[in-house]
Amino acid sequence: MTTTTDVNTGRTFAMSLNELFETVRDENGIPYTGKKIALKANRLGYTLSDAYISQLRTGKAKTPSFRTVEAISRAFEISVTYFLSDPDEDLKRVEQQREYVQMAAETGAHLAAFRHEELSESTIDVVIELLKVVKKQQADRAKDQA
Missing domain, CATH: 1.10.260.40 (lambda repressor-like DNA-binding domains)
Structure with missing residues (x-):
C-alpha cells in the first residue's frame, strides 16, 4: 500500500x-x-x-x-x-453475515454447511429471514409450553 x-x-x-x-x-x-x-x-x-x-x-x-x-x-x-x-459493498456483506451468524446462534442453526460455498447476497438474505421465522416459532413454542 x-x-x-x-x-x-x-x-x-x-x-x-x-x-x-x-x-x-x-x-x-x-x-x-x-x-x-x-x-x-x-x-x-x-x-x-x-x-x-x-x-x-x-x-x-x-x-x-x-x-x-x-x-x-x-x-x-x-x-x-x-x-x-x-468499502460499502463489503461492509454490507459483513453486516449481513453478522446478522446471519447472530440468527444462527440464536436458533441453534449450524453454519458449517455454508462455509464451503460462496453464498449470494440474496441467498444469505433468504437464510436470515428463515432463521428469523425459526426463532419466532421457538419463542412461540416456549410460550405455549410455559
Missing part, C-alpha cells in the same frame, strides 16, 4: 481496519481481537503479529505491505478490495 488515505472515500487504513474490528464477528458472534486475527492469519500461512495490528489500528504504522493487507483480509474473510476501494 502506498497511501494511507483512500482517495475515493477519505478513509485511512486505520479507519477501515477499526471498522472491521467493530463490525465483524467470529462464527460464535464474538468480536475479533487483534490477537485472534493475527493467529488466524498465521494459521493461513502469513506472518502477522498482534502488536503490528495494533500499530495499524492506531495509525502508528501507516503503510502496510500488500501481503499484510492480504493476511488481514483473509483472516476477516473479506476481499482485499475493502481496503483498496469503496
